[in-house]
Every structure is written in structure tokens, then in C-alpha cells.
Amino acid sequence: MKLLYFAWVRQQTGVNEECVTPPNHVNNVAALIDWLRERGPQYARAFEDVSALRVAINHELVDFDAKLSKDDEVALFPPVTGG
């Protein structure tokens, strides 16, 4: 699974993108975020408050209950501000 981080999420995790292989029980977005938090203090900080977190799977915005599969590209970022 490919993960991408943008804006302050990228700054807090310290990573632009990475490939990860979460365990099988991590089958939706909420479970992925819980799993990421355990990966280190910078992840715990980045995902401490998820109220301002948005998630896209394969370029589509999704809710936290969206299902994941191992070939997905998952992006985690703050609310967008285009224009």
C-alpha cells in the first residue's frame, strides 16, 4: 500500500510518501490511522486529532469507514484550499 502525506500532515510525519504493509486486520481507513499512530511519536502527533484530516483512496475522497486493499494509494491531508 502506498501512503502519501500533504501539508502539515507531511511536516509532522516527516515523510512525503512511503510503502507499507499493514497487518490483515487493518482493512479500513480508521484502522489504518490507528495502526499508523503506533509507528512512532511523529505519527502519533500527526494523527492525534483526526477532525481536520481528509483521506483519499486512489484519488477519491472517502470516509473513515472506507475499505482498503493492499494495492491502494492512500493520501492523508488537511482540508483542501484551492483557488
Add this chain to the structure above:
Amino acid sequence: MTVRIQEHDFDVNAELAALTVGQHHVGGLVSFIGLVRDFGELQSVASMTLEHYPGMTEKILGKIASEAAERWNLSSSLIIHRYGYLEPGDRIVLVAAASEHRVSAFDACEFIVDWLKTKAPFWKLEEGNGNAKWVTARMDDTAASARWSVKK
């Protein structure tokens, strides 16, 4: 329907002229240019750096342009959105819509700008006087975007 995401500036006159070349049924061309301000969430903004999500940005901008074309009878439309390091006065975005009649062109242009604000995956980092702040999504932008949610 043209969508471009680029780091460099654009030539407004050339871009707008190209939209209506040979299209003599067009009666109105409406355009919007978004600029970097010297104030924002920081009192004094010296620079704004725009980050985006390559791949998703192209898709979303294409969808917004398609949605505008479905809702209004447009001869052509244009979205050019910049990313990277910008300073106050710099152009960020050019949106334009051409139609036989002005009302469609005005409405489509405003619709595209409103949807860019809330749907296009860009993030803006303001810096000035030693401070840095990511621009937060605005409630009034969400409201402006939502008023287009019911198709006319």
C-alpha cells in the same frame, strides 16, 4: 475545456484570446484571476507556497470543468492553477468561461472558482515575519460551494 497545473505564470491576454478564436457565436467571456494577498491568517504575508497532489489534482479539475459544461451551455472553459513559491501580487489561478450569453458565462466561472476552493487538492503555506501558517479551509467557502450542489 482546458485544465493546466503549472509552476510558472501565465499570459492572461493570450490565454483568454485563445479561448474564443474563430468562435463567433460566443457573446460573453468571463474570467477570474486569483492573486496572492499580503495579509491572510498571518497579519503580514511575504510568501505563499502552494502544494498539490499530482494525479488527483488533474482529475478533480477535469471533473469540475466537466460539471460546469454539463450545467451550462459553454463554448469553452479554462482553468490554470499554479503551485510552488509565490509572493503577494502574483497570480495563483485563472478561470474563464465562454458562452453565447453572459449569464451562463458568469455563473459557470463563479461555480468553477467556488468548487476549486473546496474540492481541488491544494494547500497553501503562508510565511511572513518569521511565522509560517497553513491556510485553513473557510466556512464561507464551504457555504459558497454548497449553494451549487442542487443542479439548476
